[in-house]
Amino acid sequence: MVPDALTNFFITSAGASAALLGLLFVSISISPEEKITLHASVETRLSAYSALISLTNAFLVSLVALIPGTFGIFVLILSVISFIITLQNGFELLRPHQGASNLARRLTLTLLNVFAYLAEGYNAVRLIMNPHDSAQVYGLTSLLLVVYISSIVRAWELLGGALRRPPPLPPNRK
Numbered sequence: 626m627v628p629d630a631l632t633n634f635f636i637t638s639a640g641a642s643a644a645l646l647g648l649l650f651v652s653i654s655i656s657p658e659e660k661i662t663l664h665a666s667v668e669t670r671l672s673a674y675s676a677l678i679s680l681t682n683a684f685l686v687s688l689v690a691l692i693p694g695t696f697g698i699f700v701l702i703l704s705v706i707s708f709i710i711t712l713q714n715g716f717e718l719l720r721p722h723q724g725a726s727n728l729a730r731r732l733t734l735t736l737l738n739v740f741a742y743l744a745e746g747y748n749a750v751r752l753i754m755n756p757h758d759s760a761q762v763y764g765l766t767s768l769l770l771v772v773y774i775s776s777i778v779r780a781w782e783l784l785g786g787a788l789r790r791p792p793p794l795p796p797n798r799k
Contacts, residue, residue: 627690628759634766635690642684642773649676649780660783668731671714672779679738679776682707683769686745690762697752700765704746711738734775741771 653660653673660673682703689699715735745768748761
């Protein structure tokens, strides 16, 4: 059960994640061939998938938290699905591919998500075992913030706002 003090958090979280999902769809629909098709780079495609999975996870966890009653089983299912997809994406990042420029940073974000989904699943199991334990619900709110941060970073990368090296200076002409 969600403590009354967190109801507004989950309402706001569901609304924010729905809005961010909508913006992500708009961003992808502007140039899908560069972001999600097989012609897109592996890193760009996985950034799009990761942002989509993270925001969908945050949206659905927040939404089911608003349904009266226990919601641990739904959170467990969502965390397992998100974990599996994120783990598969991480393995795909490890395969040799063209343009593996920011591999360390992308793997760090992937591992952050993997651990967040593991912790989400742990909190879900604890909620199933003791549905009136509000500590697990507060733990989920912290994990949702981690998921939001990683999905915003991924969405920013998708828009081309990733950290970039300055362009090389042109050679001196004599």
